[in-house]
Amino acid sequence: MSQSASIISDSQPTFSSKPSILETLPEIPLASGVCSPHTQQQIDLLLLAIEALELGASEQMLVTIKQLELQSVIKNRVSLWRLRCSNPWRRSYSREDLTIDQAKALVILAGDRARRLTVLIRQLLLAEQQMREKKLPLENHFRLSEYLERFRAHFRSRMNRRRAKVSAYLASEQELNELALAYLSKLLFCTGTKGLQRVWYSLFDGEVA
Numbered sequence: 049m050s051q052s053a054s055i056i057s058d059s060q061p062t063f064s065s066k067p068s069i070l071e072t073l074p075e076i077p078l079a080s081g082v083c084s085p086h087t088q089q090q091i092d093l094l095l096l097a098i099e100a101l102e103l104g105a106s107e108q109m110l111v112t113i114k115q116l117e118l119q120s121v122i123k124n125r126v127s128l129w130r131l132r133c134s135n136p137w138r139r140s141y142s143r144e145d146l147t148i149d150q151a152k153a154l155v156i157l158a159g160d161r162a163r164r165l166t167v168l169i170r171q172l173l174l175a176e177q178q179m180r181e182k183k184l185p186l187e188n189h190f191r192l193s194e195y196l197e198r199f200r201a202h203f204r205s206r207m208n209r210r211r212a213k214v215s216a217y218l219a220s221e222q223e224l225n226e227l228a229l230a231y232l233s234k235l236l237f238c239t240g241t242k243g244l245q246r247v248w249y250s251l252f253d254g255e256v257a
Contacts, residue, residue, distance in 0.1 A: 067117050070152045073248045082145035085136040087251045091151060092135035094158040094238075096206075097231035100199035101165050112160050121153040139208045155251070159244040162235040169236045176229060186225060199228035 078084075083091075099105040106125075113122050122128050131150055133142040146154070162169065175189045187193040203224060207214045217224045237243045 065120050066149065067120060067153070069116055069118070069156060070121075070149055073152045073155065073245060076148060076249075076252050078148070078252070080145075082147055083134075083151050084252075085134075087151065088134040088146050089137050090251050091146070091154050091158070092132045092138070093227075093231050094234060095132060095154065096202050097199060097228065097235055098158060098161045098165070099202055100195050100228065101168060101232075101235075102161075105161070109157060109161065112157055116156060116160060118153045118157065121149055122157070137207045137211050137214050139206060141208065151251075152248075155244065155248055158235070159238040159247075162238040166236070166239045169232060169239070172232060173229075173236060195232070196225050196228050199231075200224050203227075 095109070098109070102108065109128065110125060113119060113128070122131065130142060130144070131146060131154060132138070133140045134144055134146050135141065172192050172195055175192045176186060179186050179189055179192070186196065200221065204218060207218075209215050209218055217227060234247055238247050
């Protein structure tokens with residue numbers, strides 16, 4: 049009986065609980081062992097920018113999670129939502145801290161989606177440059193205006209206006225547009241050589257122990 053049980057046990061496949069793709073981002077030596085609220089806020093806004101870029105972005109993220117084999121960290125739609133609610137700006141702020149592995153998984157997800165949208169991101173940033181050079185309103189470019197409008201809509205519907213910084217952005221459409229463009233630039237940076245690693249490090253500026 050014991051020999052049979054041993055054979056059955058030995059024949060079972062073993063899986064690592066930690067996706068190997070997480071190793072593409074370096075470890076960050078944090079004193080607390082978890083991400084700060086500021087880091088969590090930045091990661092959520094990266095994903096918010098992705099959502100503003102493409103319709104059906106939430107579904108595409110779930111597909112990408114499976115393709116990247118990140119299910120052990122981001123199990124499903126609810127898990128993804130809960131991780132993003134670590135952003136203290138959110139109405140549904142969970143007050144839970146992201147672990148380094150959870151943060152890595154979200155950043156890798158954002159980077160992968162950004163790479164698939166590289167052409168569009170470049171087009172929008174080029175359009176921004178052209179509009180500014182011509183001293184024209186950004187809204188004059190249809191596709192750029194569409195991105196900004198979606199970003200503003202997502203931000204307004206999900207963020208807590210009782211937060212001072214959120215309230216300031218909501219009070220100024222121009223400031224909110226600038227925030228949207230800043231994260232669009234970060235997404236483009238993610239697509240470059242070693243860009244994702246550099247964005248990853250930038251999320252922890254001033255916080256490394």
